[in-house]
Amino acid sequence: xxxxxxTLIKPAEYHDSVSLMLAARELTNFEGVxxxxxxxxxxxxxxxxxxxxLLSEEAETSSPDDLLIAVxxxxxxxxxxxxxxxxxxLKKKTGGGEGSEYTPKTMRxxxxxxxxxxxxxxxxxxRFAADEAWEALHHGLHVLLFSDNVxxxxxxALKTYARQHGxxxxxxxxxxxxxxxxxxxxxxxxxxxxxxxxxxxxTGLQEVSCLLARQGVGITQGIGTGxxxxxxxxxxxxxxxxxxxxxxxxxxxxxxxxxxPPDPAVANSILSQVVQSxxxxxxxxxxxxxxxxxxxxxxxxxxxxxxxxxxxxxxxxPELGEVKEYLAKDATQLAHQAGELRKQLSPKQRYLRGLxxxxxxxxxxxxxxxxxxxxxxxxxxxxxxxLTLADSTRSQGHTxxxxxxxxxxxxRPHPMIDNDLRIRRLLQExxxxxxxxxxxxxxxxxxxxPDPAGELSRAVSAARELAHKExxxxxxxxxxxxxxxxxxxxxRSTSVLTxxxxxxxxxxxxxxxLAGMIIADRG
Amino acid sequence: MTGxxxxxGKELTVLNLGLESMAQSVKDQGVKVINVDWQPPxxxxxxxxxxxxxxxxxxxxxxxVERIRRGQPVLVGMGIAREVIPGMHERMILHAGPxxxxxxMCGPTRGAVMGALIYEEICPDExxxxxxxxxxxxxxxxxxxxxxxxxxxxxxxxxxxxxxxENKTFGNRTFCTLNExxxxxLRYGGMGQEVYARLKWxxxxxxxxxxxxxxxxxxxxxxxxxxxxxxHMGDECHNRNRAxxxxxxxxxxxxxxxxxxxxxxxxRVIEFIDRNDHxxxxxxxxAAKAMLExxxxxxxxxxxxxxxxxxxxxxxxxxSMPDRWFTAPxxxxxxLYFPQYTEKDAxxxxxxxxxxxxxxxxxxxxxxxxxxxxxxxxxPQLATRTTLEMYEITFxxxxxxxxxxxxxxxxxxxxxxxxxxETGILPQINTGIAHKDPGVGMVGAGIxxxxxxxxxxxxxxxxxx
Numbered sequence: 001x002x003x004x005x006x007t008l009i010k011p012a013e014y015h016d017s018v019s020l021m022l023a024a025r026e027l028t029n030f031e032g033v034x035x036x037x038x039x040x041x042x043x044x045x046x047x048x049x050x051x052x053x054l055l056s057e058e059a060e061t062s063s064p065d066d067l068l069i070a071v072x073x074x075x076x077x078x079x080x081x082x083x084x085x086x087x088x089x090l091k092k093k094t095g096g097g098e099g100s101e102y103t104p105k106t107m108r109x110x111x112x113x114x115x116x117x118x119x120x121x122x123x124x125x126x127r128f129a130a131d132e133a134w135e136a137l138h139h140g141l142h143v144l145l146f147s148d149n150v151x152x153x154x155x156x157a158l159k160t161y162a163r164q165h166g167x168x169x170x171x172x173x174x175x176x177x178x179x180x181x182x183x184x185x186x187x188x189x190x191x192x193x194x195x196x197x198x199x200x201x202x203t204g205l206q207e208v209s210c211l212l213a214r215q216g217v218g219i220t221q222g223i224g225t226g227x228x229x230x231x232x233x234x235x236x237x238x239x240x241x242x243x244x245x246x247x248x249x250x251x252x253x254x255x256x257x258x259x260x261p262p263d264p265a266v267a268n269s270i271l272s273q274v275v276q277s278x279x280x281x282x283x284x285x286x287x288x289x290x291x292x293x294x295x296x297x298x299x300x301x302x303x304x305x306x307x308x309x310x311x312x313x314x315x316x317x318p319e320l321g322e323v324k325e326y327l328a329k330d331a332t333q334l335a336h337q338a339g340e341l342r343k344q345l346s347p348k349q350r351y352l353r354g355l356x357x358x359x360x361x362x363x364x365x366x367x368x369x370x371x372x373x374x375x376x377x378x379x380x381x382x383x384x385x386x387l388t389l390a391d392s393t394r395s396q397g398h399t400x401x402x403x404x405x406x407x408x409x410x411x412r413p414h415p416m417i418d419n420d421l422r423i424r425r426l427l428q429e430x431x432x433x434x435x436x437x438x439x440x441x442x443x444x445x446x447x448x449x450p451d452p453a454g455e456l457s458r459a460v461s462a463a464r465e466l467a468h469k470e471x472x473x474x475x476x477x478x479x480x481x482x483x484x485x486x487x488x489x490x491x492r493s494t495s496v497l498t499x500x501x502x503x504x505x506x507x508x509x510x511x512x513x514l515a516g517m518i519i520a521d522r523g
Numbered sequence: 524m525t526g527x528x529x530x531x532g533k534e535l536t537v538l539n540l541g542l543e544s545m546a547q548s549v550k551d552q553g554v555k556v557i558n559v560d561w562q563p564p565x566x567x568x569x570x571x572x573x574x575x576x577x578x579x580x581x582x583x584x585x586x587x588v589e590r591i592r593r594g595q596p597v598l599v600g601m602g603i604a605r606e607v608i609p610g611m612h613e614r615m616i617l618h619a620g621p622x623x624x625x626x627x628m629c630g631p632t633r634g635a636v637m638g639a640l641i642y643e644e645i646c647p648d649e650x651x652x653x654x655x656x657x658x659x660x661x662x663x664x665x666x667x668x669x670x671x672x673x674x675x676x677x678x679x680x681x682x683x684x685x686x687x688x689e690n691k692t693f694g695n696r697t698f699c700t701l702n703e704x705x706x707x708x709l710r711y712g713g714m715g716q717e718v719y720a721r722l723k724w725x726x727x728x729x730x731x732x733x734x735x736x737x738x739x740x741x742x743x744x745x746x747x748x749x750x751x752x753x754x755h756m757g758d759e760c761h762n763r764n765r766a767x768x769x770x771x772x773x774x775x776x777x778x779x780x781x782x783x784x785x786x787x788x789x790x791r792v793i794e795f796i797d798r799n800d801h802x803x804x805x806x807x808x809x810a811a812k813a814m815l816e817x818x819x820x821x822x823x824x825x826x827x828x829x830x831x832x833x834x835x836x837x838x839x840x841x842x843s844m845p846d847r848w849f850t851a852p853x854x855x856x857x858x859l860y861f862p863q864y865t866e867k868d869a870x871x872x873x874x875x876x877x878x879x880x881x882x883x884x885x886x887x888x889x890x891x892x893x894x895x896x897x898x899x900x901x902x903p904q905l906a907t908r909t910t911l912e913m914y915e916i917t918f919x920x921x922x923x924x925x926x927x928x929x930x931x932x933x934x935x936x937x938x939x940x941x942x943x944x945e946t947g948i949l950p951q952i953n954t955g956i957a958h959k960d961p962g963v964g965m966v967g968a969g970i971x972x973x974x975x976x977x978x979x980x981x982x983x984x985x986x987x988x
Binding site: 012014019063065102103104105106107108109110111112113114116117118119120121122123124125128131132136141142146147166167168179180182183184185220221241242244245246248249251417446447 | 527532534539542545546552555557558560562564565
């Protein structure tokens with residue numbers, strides 16, 4: 001069938017990416033529309049359109065400030081109707097209505113009318129984010145900088161200024177924070193308690209805080225510093241400032257620090273700050289080797305997020321028992337479960353395929369597989385010295401994919417918000433006869449998709465059916481990062497997944513370990 | 524220095540810039556969130572922090588706005604234009620807006636000029652007046668070049684009586700004619716015997732009565748104080764002056780009674796003021812001018828000190844470049860029309876009355892005057908939103924001019940040409956509408972936004988100084 005591509009350019013019209021996505025999705029549901037895109041005409045988006053066969057000559061003349069609507073339809077008339085529909089969809093979003101309240105257009109006027117503001121949450125496109133963060137800091141606001149693509153120079157300058165002025169500058173790329181029991185960005189509904197968490201990455205903070213909640217332990221604050229904070233250039237400015245603040249905070253009795261292994265000098269300066277207080281402190285330099293570090297009574301090094309949460313919970317509730325005992329018991333149970341599963345798989349099914357929405361969870365799984373001597377593991381976000389996938393869109397051997405990496409999220413929402421990409425990948429892995437087990441993380445909480453378990457369950461059923469048709473079983477394991485109080489509800493999400501035949505584990509680490517055990521004796 | 528730990532335990536109030544979903548989830552937790560309708564900065568409009576000469580523009584604006592804020596315009600007396608307005612002479616006619624030659628003048632301005640020449644008895648009829656006006660024998664000059672302002676055509680001829688206002692803080696004086704009322708009047712380009720007869724009566728009876736009364740008030744009448752009160756009574760003091768006119772009448776009433784012997788004249792004077800809801804406009808405008816003038820000459824300031832239209836061009840001037848006009852074609856007013864007239868009859872935007880918006884009231888204070896929004900079928904909510912939007916482009920706020928419905932917040936003050944360009948938000952203007960042909964007069968009233976082009980020109984010039 002011959003397809004018609006039509007484009008509508010709306011000069012200098014800005015909408016946020018979520019609205020655009022919603023419009024694009026509704027548009028694709030419109031009759032006769034084969035494919036559609038509603039994007040800002042950035043170079044990156046234009047190349048995506050080109051790949052999708054949605055780039056018209058007209059579109060190539062647009063500028064990055066323009067809004068671009070492209071549709072692929074069976075006829076010209078349908079395309080014209082679809083474009084009109086798209087315009088209506090976007091108008092619906094902006095129509096304020098006569099009685100609606102005034103929404104300020106600039107930070108300056110918002111603050112003039114609301115002098116009580118104390119925190120700015122900034123999620124504008126990266127190239128504008130630093131300017132807005134500067135303005136917020138200059139107004140004396142603490143900042144959660146959700147935006148990515150802020151330069152390292154800007155990050156250093158912003159954090160240096162923030163430190164001088166006693167302000168928090170979380171981010172860039174800070175997806176998660178819980179301040180004064182308010183969940184910001186991707187965060188869960190947690191009980192109040194004595195643990196203060198500082199984490200470089202968002203899902204690390206979510207996983208640890210949710211695992212604490214499962215053990216009945218709550219938090220005081222959850223501070224996200226942004227992934228680059230512990231790099232040599234930034235020097236861990238915000239981690240250090242946050243440690244100091246939590247050390248002085250009477251409500252915080254236990255400290256938890258989570259990060260990938262930092263630059264050694266940065267690690268040292270953080271440790272020398274941690275020893276300044278006698279508060280029990282759990283340090284999780286995920287996958288790092290801390291065997292040679294000086295033993296200090298109130299400091300515990302954890303190798304994984306799971307361990308970190310277990311140790312932190314026991315610092316609050318010693319009655320929970322020994323961590324090592326718990327892990328040993330757990331391992332026995334997992335081995336049994338793995339044995340059962342293994343029987344269902346054919347000898348050709350040799351590989352693990354981890355499809356992650358959380359970067360830190362992808363990393364933790366690789367740490368665990370490395371410990372289990374499962375190798376080689378390929379990833380688009382490998383451990384230091386690990387193997388990089390030749391093509392992120394194709395798995396090879398054991399693969400751990402972080403679908404939240406920028407290569408997947410340009411012009412598209414994060415996989416915690418939009419499951420489409422992961423679902424497609426799930427089906428792709430299911431049709432690979434070498435796939436033994438697919439490992440998923442399901443992240444709940446504010447900011448996340450309203451029902452990830454539901455959408456993923458349907459996809460898992462489809463994937464397993466696909467494998468059945470080709471005469472094989474497909475194992476799917478998952479963990480749910482969430483709490484009972486989350487809008488999506490932990491137990492409900494777990495049972496939905498279980499009903500779809502997913503083996504749901506209590507933590508990402510446990511799920512990774514189960515996966516590892518299944519293929520432990522295969523090539 | 525506030526510390527991070529000081530934030531712990533405090534109630535969060537969140538400002539959200541970017542994804543609306545981020546704001547929603549925080550709101551769902553019962554936390555106060557102020558969502559900003561964020562737009563990326565406009566291409567080619569970098570934020571100007573310093574002038575090329577190294578002046579900190581914010582500091583300059585602080586100074587300029589502070590000077591405007593401190594102004595105390597007081598009606599101190601009256602006089603005859605040729606005797607009191609600096610630079611005025613027998614063969615000069617002042618007009619509203621930026622400079623303009625007879626050839627480019629719009630219908631209402633031509634009508635007002637011809638009418639003034641007949642009123643002054645320089646010419647016997649319209650034909651002669653037109654010939655003389657076109658001959659070059661009459662010098663045309665903008666009111667703004669003479670510390671004066673004039674509504675609509677803004678025509679001031681040598682023998683017209685004028686109010687004299689003095690800014691008590693800075694000592695500068697400004698001038699404005701007396702308001703004739705609505706309908707067929709000179710300032711809307713109206714011509715004819717009724718127009719001249721009214722003007723004659725204003726000079727022969729109204730002016731002396733008011734002048735005598737004012738002469739008995741050694742402190743004059745503080746016009747800013749009347750504006751402040753009127754803003755609490757439903758006026759914005761540009762397109763609605765009903766409350767302010769009443770307040771003025773109360774302020775001058777006893778003095779009028781004490782200084783006038785003839786009760787019939789007095790009654791007609793009171794009647795004339797009372798029946799003209801816009802009488803106060805001609806005090807509101809020179810008060811604005813008086814407050815703004817001290818800000819002229821503040822080096823490096825991006826604050827607008829003049830916005831004025833001559834019915835052909837819209838012109839603005841900046842505090843840092845007080846002698847330079849930046850102009851663009853005058854805009855079309857969206858409004859309501861008197862019966863028999865439509866927008867086809869309308870002249871483009873005209874008059875110096877935008878000095879009120881420049882000084883931080885008029886359209887800027889729309890929220891104070893919900894009745895005005897009916898001109899465009901709007902609602903009180905629209906009026907409030909309009910004022911809130913104007914805070915986006917102003918540098919400061921008035922202290923003494925406040926808006927009850929905004930919890931007595933000061934009105935938006937000091938249009939910053941940088942903010943206009945950065946946000947793309949143009950100043951709101953409330954105005955009357957003149958017939959495009961000479962001699963007809965007022966046909967309606969409405970609102971519009973100032974044209975962008977003159978702000979762009981001014982912004983460019985600012986970026987080069």
